[in-house]
Amino acid sequence: MTPLATLLAIATGPDTRRLLRWTLVCATLAGIASILLLALSGWFLTGAAIAGAGGAAAVMAFNYLIPSAAIRGLAIVRTATRYGERLIGHQAALTAIADWRGRLFARLAAQDSRSAPNLSGGDASARLIGDIEALEDLIIRRPARPASLIAAAFAVALAAVAGPLPALVLALMLVALPPVLHAAAARWTRRPAAQAAAALGDLRIAFVEFAAARPEVIAYGIGDRAIAAIELHAGEADRARAALFIGEAKVSALLACYGACATAAVLATSDAPAAFVALALLAATASIEAMAAFARTAVRQASVEQGLIRLMDLAALDDARARPAPARVEPLSIAIGGITLEPGARVALTGASGSGKTRLVEALAGMRTPVHPLRLGGEAVADIGAVRLTAQFALAPQEPMLIAGTIADNLRLARPGVDGAAMAAALHVACLDTRVAALEAGIDTPLAEAGGMLSGGERKRLAIARALLAGRPWLLLDEPSEGLDPATEAQLVARLRAWLDATGTGLLLVSHRRAPLVLAGRSIAIGGVGSA
Numbered sequence: 001m002t003p004l005a006t007l008l009a010i011a012t013g014p015d016t017r018r019l020l021r022w023t024l025v026c027a028t029l030a031g032i033a034s035i036l037l038l039a040l041s042g043w044f045l046t047g048a049a050i051a052g053a054g055g056a057a058a059v060m061a062f063n064y065l066i067p068s069a070a071i072r073g074l075a076i077v078r079t080a081t082r083y084g085e086r087l088i089g090h091q092a093a094l095t096a097i098a099d100w101r102g103r104l105f106a107r108l109a110a111q112d113s114r115s116a117p118n119l120s121g122g123d124a125s126a127r128l129i130g131d132i133e134a135l136e137d138l139i140i141r142r143p144a145r146p147a148s149l150i151a152a153a154f155a156v157a158l159a160a161v162a163g164p165l166p167a168l169v170l171a172l173m174l175v176a177l178p179p180v181l182h183a184a185a186a187r188w189t190r191r192p193a194a195q196a197a198a199a200l201g202d203l204r205i206a207f208v209e210f211a212a213a214r215p216e217v218i219a220y221g222i223g224d225r226a227i228a229a230i231e232l233h234a235g236e237a238d239r240a241r242a243a244l245f246i247g248e249a250k251v252s253a254l255l256a257c258y259g260a261c262a263t264a265a266v267l268a269t270s271d272a273p274a275a276f277v278a279l280a281l282l283a284a285t286a287s288i289e290a291m292a293a294f295a296r297t298a299v300r301q302a303s304v305e306q307g308l309i310r311l312m313d314l315a316a317l318d319d320a321r322a323r324p325a326p327a328r329v330e331p332l333s334i335a336i337g338g339i340t341l342e343p344g345a346r347v348a349l350t351g352a353s354g355s356g357k358t359r360l361v362e363a364l365a366g367m368r369t370p371v372h373p374l375r376l377g378g379e380a381v382a383d384i385g386a387v388r389l390t391a392q393f394a395l396a397p398q399e400p401m402l403i404a405g406t407i408a409d410n411l412r413l414a415r416p417g418v419d420g421a422a423m424a425a426a427l428h429v430a431c432l433d434t435r436v437a438a439l440e441a442g443i444d445t446p447l448a449e450a451g452g453m454l455s456g457g458e459r460k461r462l463a464i465a466r467a468l469l470a471g472r473p474w475l476l477l478d479e480p481s482e483g484l485d486p487a488t489e490a491q492l493v494a495r496l497r498a499w500l501d502a503t504g505t506g507l508l509l510v511s512h513r514r515a516p517l518v519l520a521g522r523s524i525a526i527g528g529v530g531s532a
Contacts, residue, residue, distance in 0.1 A: 013099065017137070019092035019338055022144035024086035031151025033078035033287040039158050042282035047275040054389045085143075104311065114183040114369045114386070119369065143295035147261035162270040162280035169269050170284050173262045178294045184254050185295075188247035192202075196240035203233040255295045327408030331473035331506065332377035334364070339524055343473055346507040348520035357510040358398055361476040364508070365395040372526070394470035398478040398510075400463030404412045407436060408443045410462060414469035422469060429495045430465035431488055432458060455484035461492070469501065474506040481516050489515050 010020055044067040078115070110481040117164045152174045161165035205452060210226045217226050268283045314444060331343030349357045356371060361379060363370035366389035374390060402410050410421045423443060427433040433456060439445040447454065454462065464480055480496075481489040493515050500519065509520050517523075 003252035007139075011098070016096045019088050019095070019137070020143055022366050023085055023092060024147055024491060026081045026088060027147035028144050028150050030078055030081035030085055031147050031290045032154050033074045034219075035151055035155045035158065035283055035290060036076055037071060037074040039283040040067060040074065040509075042276045042278035044068070044071065046278035050274060058240055058430045059210045084460050088141065089140045093136045096139055097136050101250070112166050114382075128266075139409040141293065141297050141507070145297060148293040149288050151290040152287045155283045155290065158283040159266060159287075161276045162266065162272040165269040166266040166280050166284075166338065169265045169439060170262060170280075170287065173258070173265065174287060174291060177258060177288070177291050180258070181251065181255070184251050185247075188250045189244055190239055192247055196237065196244050199233065199237035199240045200360070203237050206230055206233050214234050222260040251295055253366040255288065255292060259285060262288055266437070275442055316428035329473065332392055334508075335375035335378075335505075336360070336524055341506070341508075344506050346503050346509070346520045348509045348511065348517050348523040348524045353512075356480055357526050360526065361395060361478055361510060362397070362510055364392055364474075365391065365393045365476055367395075386468045390472075392472060393466040393474045393476055394472040395469040395476040396464040396478065396480060398461070400459050402447060402459060402462065404446075404448055405443075406428045407439075407462065410447065411443075411466050415471065418469050423425070426465040426468045429468055429499045430461040431495065432461045442473045457488075464492075464496075472505075474508065475500075476518070477512075478510045480509070481513055482511075486515075489513070493519060 047067075048064060088424070156167050156171045156174065159170045165332055189370075190454070206229055210230065217223055218246065263281055263284050266272055266280050267277065272280070333343060334341040334345075349359055349360060359368060360370070360372050362368045363372070363374060364376075366386035367385075370381050376384055376389070381389070403413070408420075408423060411416055420443070424433060427443075428435055436445070460480065460483060464477070465476075467475060481492060482493065496516075497519055499505075507519060509516060511517060
């Protein structure tokens, strides 16, 4: 099984496959009804014309009621089954990609930060939003190809009423059509499709990253430069897509010419009565139209492959670590160089800016590869998986990351099942309870990406509350009072001290301000620790 087939098999679960089977049934019925409708219409019109030319007696003898009713019935069947194909097929595709987006995001989120793919926010968004649309296209078109083959075989059987030779000629031309379309699409669309996929990905990345930096863009007055950069990527994407559309138009023109040649070949080899020749001709025309699914697949294949190749990088990620850390674990000791800290210790990490204090706490949290000699429970931190580290440490970072959701959503990231009383208690310790209570929606107030209307200090305190809720043996605080006024800072320190006393949680603290240092019973100068 090819990697792309593997990806499709993973993405289409039992429910999706059941919907796709019904899609195949509808597509097959729609294809057969379309061919039979056109062929029967050709036979009926030609037969009626011949009867009309034969005089009143011939007209009276011609039975037009049954063919007319059949044509109307086939039109209804074609419309209903085509609608069913679209409805059920899109339901299958949308259900599959919604589930698959969640799976890919879960795999990406579960990776050890020290070895995960180096994807920017824009690149990750481009893959999870843009590239996964390729999967939708592939799923929707999946039932169309076998349905097209069944309909084409039915058309060949109809063409046989004009003689075995027309049926044979049509069959041979239909067999040759898919490789012809594939070769033409590869020649005319593969390169522009790759260029369009790359250019569109670059455009999404640039847009997301400039949007994330909009305060700086405004503050430094570089909006014109940002717009120019985005327009440059947009221009490249437009040119690549224009070339792709031209290639697709060439494939469509080739299909139309091929259909004309197939019809002419059937006509040239037919020696049956005129009505049956008309039936065979229109069956041939309809069969080429039925094979249009192969044309659409061939045209879209290059674009689909480019998106799926980028998705394969995410699908190939190991999901063995995609599980939550245990709720309760045995606290372990920390060794920093030759200094051992027993569970419950409270230590301040000191040193000049750039000495590696933040790097050290982020290494303990499993976010970065350690550069200092660090051991946890006697084992080197570099050799411990992210899940085990997460079970020991809760980090309130210097630059907290918040999700686009409510305040409660951000707090629930700490651990599943956290209740409102626990969230209220954590907000109180973080000195954010009064602010949240003053909001109209309270804890259910929605926050835009990166914290929205919260100030920098409020975002930091929300991150502290989240770390408290995690209930880990060790609390890592990186500049917890930065951006706070002295009164709020003093209140935060007092409440954190009471919380640490009550819970017995260990503390590693990084702070350039004096007030939080009273939380620590000792200090370690990072400059004297050395490197790993």
